[in-house]
Amino acid sequence: MKTQFDPHIADPLKVKKLEKEFENTISELNKQKYISIMEERKRLNKILMSYKIAKPIEIVWPKLLSILLKDLHPSLKIENVNKGDFYITSNSKDKLPFRIKNYDDQKTITIEWISKKQWFTRTINVKQIKNNSTKIFYMDISKGEVSVAGYFERRVIFVYNKRQVIAFTIQMLNLKIDLELVPSNKIEKIKNKIEKMLKYSQKLY
Template sequence: MKEIKSVLITNKQEIQELEQEFLNQEEKISKKIYVSMSEERARTIKLFINAKIKFDLEKVRETFFNLIVKDLHPNLQMTEIQENGFYRGSGRINKVAFKITKFNEEEITVMWYNADQKFIKRIKINQAIFNKKKTKISYTGFVTGMNSIETYFEKRIKTVYLKREKIAFKINILRLKQQLGLIESKKAEKKIQLMLNFAKELF
């Protein structure tokens, strides 16, 4: 039986190489390219999504963070999550390595680079401000490229990624409700399958 390789990267040399690679990519992408501030801002596209669940805050956090971790890599375990840790990517992000840049009881933030573009995914879970009985789940996504005027391929990478992230978030909200017993299982699975089929057709 083939041994499953750990998703968390622990080899010191591999970590050092990834740290240098991430540093090089960050220097390249964060370097100012345009004089115009509007063109500089246009290099980044953002996605903000929120959902509110009428359920216990701690249970929502535990369940949803577990869903997010499995979304990053099917073999990733919650016990492996650590701030500033490097991980092996799954096919969902073209098998590129990713880094958990922040992790605490309220937030998990993930970052990776691909095709001269920087990707950031942030999930925050807190008590809703105006309704203490509800838990608020916030997703923030950023994609920063090298140009404000992009090639068709560069635009497609960003657009398709963000569309798929939006669908993935909605799917995970349905799975959360399903696991918490807030929605009938068959109804949730039907909706999830429809969204998965739509996501496959994107490009």
């Protein structure tokens, strides 16, 4: 029988090494690199999105959190999430370690990771709104060493942003299916749409 992989990084030595790596990289990236304020601002990339779900927050949040965690790693469950702990993604090409920077099991989660001298922070939170509905807020911030000025740098950012928008849209569609907000006769159509979006995202470069 195949043993289920545990994405949680519990080895004290590995954790200490990651903490030092994160601390050093973030500290270096927070240093001013340019005299120009405009150039400094270009080192930041921010994506903001939101979505409304016609269900109460206590129903939406657990389902949403499960989807978010599964996208990070299929074996990552809500009960295994702890603020400050490190985990590893399931990406077969590049298994990146990430940290749960902030976590409230009722309304918000923030993860952070570093890759290629860049610092990424992603926050998802929810808020109860009128008509017993829930508003989902998504914020993705990345910070690099250089100003996004040249064609190559702009293209990399464009592809990253596009992929995150697609990923969030797919998560919301899956959430609606899980919450039974999609008529049964339209589920197959939505799943086909998701498949096409995934293929499109994979081809982006």
